[in-house]
Amino acid sequence: MDLTDARILVTGGAGFIGSQLSDRLLADGNEVVVVDDFSNGREEWVPAGAEVLEADLTNRDAVTDAIDADLDLVFHLAARKDPNDDDPRGQFDENTTMTHLLLEACRDAGVEGFAFASSSTVYGEAPRPTPEDFAPLEPISVYGASKLGEEGLVSTYAHSHGLTAWTFRFANVVGPRLRGAVIPDFLEKLRANPESLTILGDGRQEKSYLHVDDCVDAMCHVVDRAGADDVESDGGATYTYNLGTRTTTSVDRIADIVSDVLDLDPDYEYTGGDRGWTGDVPRMRLSIEKLAAIGWTPNLESDDAVRRAAEELADEIDEA
Structure with missing residues (x-):
């Protein structure tokens, strides 16, 4: 997907990675809509030129209002992450609910692209370096379990409803x-x-540990290149990539x-x-050989x- 002159919504766009992704997308000539509840993000981190919507993405009406037919792509980075969370059920429900509602709204509005920030935690304690096709996936944290559940939702909507989806399994981003x-x-x-x-x-x-500049660059590269040579794909595809270092x-x-x-x-x-x-x-x-095969390796x-x-x-x- 060409990430120039597109209308892109970034959930969690006032946060650590989301704000810096939003800045990159604007610099590349895109129109950017940032959606955040500012529970973790900061309004001053949102780059100038982005449209800002303050919204609770666990609320169906708020999500429906945020997603419109003019959007080309959603980057979904919003998540609740707390390794010492005293409400693990709430963390799991909140993360999976946000993703489900966003996917539903994208289907209803006809948005064709969905890029999802997952995590290396879906692998659990796996052999290293861990490739994307490693199985079985056995997370050992509620956060990892929620990310694995969300990946399942993304895959379902891609294959059942014609969405093109890109899933990123992050290393530790700094x-x-x-x-x-x-x-x-x-x-x-x-x-x-x-x-x-x-x-x-x-x-x-x-x-x-992956620097945020490399992380943002890798996400954009994957959306731009993954599936670009797949002439048989007309939606209904999901592309999963590890983002990390060797x-x-x-x-x-x-x-x-x-x-x-x-x-x-x-x-x-x-x-x-x-x-x-x-x-x-x-x-x-993480193994990043699949990422290297489409022409990207980290600078740091x-x-x-x-x-x-x-x-x-x-x-x-x-x-x-």
Whole structure:
């Protein structure tokens, strides 16, 4: 799908990834509608030139009002994500309800394209590097379970109702505007106490980290290229891609990088165990060979993505 001169709706468009995707889509000459309830996103992050709708996407009427026949594509990034959520049923229901209502509204309005932000958490504790066709998918967190359920809905509407869908399984995305994750957590802890840093788990958890600039570029590349040579497809197709790096970074290494960025040498203290929280996947590395086959690889590998994000966030948090 050509991502120029299109009318595109971005759910969660005031959030960490969504706001930066919206900025890219505008720069490429598209008309962008941002939909957000501002529970996590910030209005000041929405780029100038985007139309803004404040809406609760679990409300059918609000979703129906947001989706119109003039839209060419929906990028669905809005989600409730909290690894320590004390209402897991609510998290699952909210995420799957949003996706179901959006798909229904797209079908009714005749919107032909749907790009969905999923997660590596759908794989659970899988062999590494994990390809897109790995099975069985056995998530170990409610968030991962909700993403797997949402993927099923996206596939159903693609194959049953003629929608063309692109599903992205993200590695850990990092960069400016990131909140509630390991890099900003370490920055805030070290600002409060430069002498000591508490690390969840044993510090040996090891995962791929993708810079948000690469993430946004990869999403646009996939929508533009995946299925472009499929001459038999006239809607009714879904294309699933891992978005990540070929390398990984440990939590201890992240602590070292963040400490170096702040020019500190703290003592590390560990909470213990091989994972940071219930549902945490200690080790994750996605295969990105399918993505490379359509001509895209990241500019920054995992360590470099972490360092750049730490530098950006250190400046951003200082200014907040």
